[in-house]
Amino acid sequence: MLTTNDYRLPGNVIPVRYDIKLEPDIEKSVFLGEETVEIEVKKQTKTVSLNSEDLKIVSAELVAANGKSVLSEKITEDRSRQALSIHFRNNLSPGKAKLLIKFSGNLNDQLRGFYRSKYTNPEGGVNYIATTQFEATDARRAFPCWDDPATKAIFKVTLVIPENLTAISNTLVERENKISGRKKELIFKETPKMSTYLLAFIVGDFKCVERKSGNGTLLRVWATRGNEEKGRFALDTTSRLLEYFNDYFGIPYPLEKLDQIAIPDFAAGAMENWGAITYRETVLLFDPKHSSANTKQRIAEVVAHEMAHQWFGDLVTMEWWDDLWLNESFASWMGNKSTDKIFPEWKMWTQFILNDTSSGMSLDGLRNSHPIEAHVKNPAEIRELFDAISYSKGAATIRMLENFLGEEIFRKGLSKYLSEHAYSNARTEDLWDALDEVSGKPVTGIMDTWVKQTGFPFVDVKSYRSGKGIRIKLSQKRFLYNNLIDDKEDPTLWKIPVNAEVNGEKISFVMDKRNTDTLVKQKNSKSEWIKLNSGQGGFYRVKYQDDGWNGLIRAVSSMKLSSNDRLGLHNDSYALMKAGYISPDVFLSLIEAYKDEMDAIVLEDVSSSLRSMKTLLSDESSFQAFREFSRNFFAPIAKKVGWDPRPGEGHLDSLRRSIVLSQAGHYGDRETIKKARVKFKGYLEDPLSLHPDLRGVVFGLVAHGGDRADYDKLWEMEGKAVLHEEKLRLLGALGHFRQVEFLEETLKNSLDVDKVRSQDTVFLIGQVFSSKQGRDLCWNFIKSNWPELYRRYGDGGFAITRLVALTGSFTRKEMADDVEKFFKTHPAPSATRTVQQSLERIKLNEKWLEKNRSSVAGWLASRGHVTAQKP
Helix, strand or coil, rough: CCCCCCCCCCCCCCEEEEEEEEEEECCCCEEEEEEEEEEEECEEEEEEEEECCCEEEEEEEEECCCCCEEECEEEEEEHHCCCCEEEEEEEEEEEEEEEEEEEECEEEEEEEEEEEEEEEECCCCEEEEEECCCCCCCCHHHEECCCCCCEEEEEEEEEEEECCCCEEEEECCEEEEEECCCCCEEEEEECCCCCCCHCCCCEECCCCCCCCCCCCCEEEEEEEEECHHHHHHHHHHHHHHHHHHHHHHHHCCCEEEEEEEEEEEEECCCCCCCCCEEEEHHCCCCCCCCCCCHHHHHHHHHHHHHHHHHHCCCEEEEHHHHHHHHHHHHHCCCCCCHHHHHCCHHHHHHHHHEEEEEEEHHHHHHCCCCCCCCCCCCCHHHHHHHCCHHHHHHHHHHHHHHHHHHHHHHHHHHHHHHHHHCCEEHHHHHHHHHHHHHHCCCCHHHHHHHHHHCCEEEEEEEEEEEEEEEEEEEEEEEHHHHHCCCCCCCCCCEEEEEEEECCCCEEEEEEEEEEEEEEEEEECCCCCEEEHHHHHCCEEEEEHHHHHHHHHHHHCCCCCHHHHHHHCCCCCCCCHHCCCCCCCCHHHHHHHCCCCCCCCCCHHHHHHHHHHHHHHHHCCCCHHHHHHHHHHHHHHHHHHCCCCCCCCCHHHHHHHHHHHHHHHHCCCCCCHHHHHHHHHHHHHHHHHHHCCCHHHHHHHHHHCCCCCHHHHHHHHHHHHCHHHHHHHHHHHHCCCCCCCCHHHHHHHHHCCCCCCCCCHHHHHHHHHHHHCCCCHHHHHHHCHHHHHHHHHCCCCCCCHHHHHHHHHHHHHHHHHHHHHHHHEEEEEEEEHHHHHHHHHHHHHHHHHHHHHHHHHHHHHHHCCCCCCCCC
16 A cells, blocks of 8 residues: 555565557547556555556456456545555465456547657648657556556557557567457567566557668668658668677667657657657658758767667666666767767767756756755656756766776776666666776765765866976865855865866876865976866866966967867856856957857857857847847858858868858848848748758748748748758747747747647747747746646656746846746646746846946947947
8 A cells, every 4th residue: 555655656566577458549549458467466465556647447356376366346546646556355465466457548649658649641631640658657647557667577568550550669569460340459579577667659650661780680760651761861870879889888789679760749859668769750860851960960869879778777777766867867978979989070079068068067056956866756856857967967977987987997887787787777876886896996985976966066276386397276166156146155075087288288186175286297387278177078167267267268269279178168167157256258258269269069159158148138238239249259250161061071060050150140240141031032942952951040040030921931831841850940940030929929829739749839939938029928928828838748758847947048036036926826846946946047147147237348348349230
């Protein structure tokens, strides 16, 4: 029986094997189900408790080991704990038995559990599919089960479907039977022992491309009929990645086949169901004529992440959601590592600093953050863990540990961990034990300071000449954006693997005290520059004294620093400025040193910080001066890069072109805007005349200065677009119009499922929210339509947290008050922490402006940026 404070099921009865039979009626959006669960009664009981949500239980009975059947006396539900209890008149004795349950449910439209998705078929008609998304706690919406990652079992699935449709599950079809009513029964092979959240079944009009891997694994990429050929790039990438993973882990992929399925409506980016990975179409399907370089990279990254999960998460699963990071952080790190292996020209580790290290630090710099290893007990708290701490901070700390131990020692430790816990569960300490043993180093002692504590440090660097060289003094403190409001000391300490570069000479050591100093012996003791966290492999920020910043500005200008270090230096300076540790003058002066920067990844980071600062200043008198400063930074680079690819250009050149042209245009560069108009006109006459890498740029710039004719044309194009990637480009542009009436119409359309897929609604709302004209408009729309938004997204996925997080860009106290008041009366349990983070960000934005608006205006004026270029 469930206790009052326990959301986990009692361990007195556990499943060994599920035989599940489901018959979905996709047209009516319902399904029938029955299951036989082989159980083991561990302790005498009259009650068997399972997880169940939104299911109607028709009947339940138990067959004892002696074959005697016992009907349940009653069935009770505890909806607050998403559980049902099956009660029997007499005690069940310890031993094996079978539980038979018949049930029914609805194929929902909320992109979780067993749900229905609508799409347009090649003939222009409407088709539906039925598919699943069970992580974290939604298998219970498809069948009664012990929905807990530690309660692993074997699954055998049978699906009864129309004879003209295809069904996919974790394993291959063992047998197919024709049955009456133009239906067929597909009986799938049993799975390995695994967790409920990794089970999957997909039914629809699907076709695939396929091949065998070198070791005989069947690889298939599925899409709705007519889209299957767009799976060729993903299939080729999968084949290359599987070879790498099998070799790296020393444990071959254990299933007969690996399916990857593009789903028309999908809440997350992808889901690592063992042997049947599901994806959004935009991160699996690539059209050589219409897909961009960015999409190609994104597909490779996400496929690599999900394939890494087949070992980290599927083969070895965290014991409870406290250790979610063992799944997600390792998949993020390993996905990056493997992508870098097969596409080294993409500079994935530099991109990792931008996409993961920076993302993790941005969230972890708030007081309302949480440790990597966080205690959770109910479904709402579990869903809150799917954030940049569990994914990005964890991945960055793993990268730091790998650098500290060395790649080969680290690999051996991972292989030992996976081998010892295969088909079972593990905790964080199990991983540290394996690495401790293999490396002989105090891994546990170091890493506990990173995974059990909230936050991360910044290191204050002071240096001076000494007779024998350069003496460096370091001091560590917790980095907090809240330093703007309260600079009270935080007692937290970390054991920091420090790497430093002094005038080109590299040193490394572990800093485990508040303060430390070291002497770098150099014949020429003149300190030109010192760069701490050399290579940006550590999860900490670095603050320099004035002479330190000046030396590094010279090193950036002269390109003496690597792209990793140029990116990290800029990223640190912006964060330190936002937190009040350095003045805006230091940050803005450093930006000027990047005027000759041509690395796409560094430029993306610069563009990100300037966009963030633009949002902060959007209601300030210095806004136009800041736009001019930003325009003057990007326009010369855009002119140098140009609109047309040159012979010999590669992947990163394509990314750079779209970054700098987009930024130059959005900051008002007339030449760029004019050229975008010409390109748009050419696209309307011949879509292939505009390179896919530039379509989002052109659509966005046309919208930014567009009129009613442009607005209607973009919606018309969106409606006709077949490739979903193209639809997203157009939806993104539709949020860039400046006319309030157009933005209101776009927001209204965002909730119309005949115009915008449910999975894309929050994206479109976010595009409107990102503009100065749309922010307040969008917040009022969210409040007015909260019942529908919460119905769709409130209990699952990333959508609800992304929606709530939009409010963190406000800069006024009255908006903080309004946000707080709204969520007090409209609670969102799965986004409780996100609400607190948004309130913290709004207060920090207001305080930053209070302290810095004058100095920013003064610095801009000192550079001649006083009046804006007229549009």
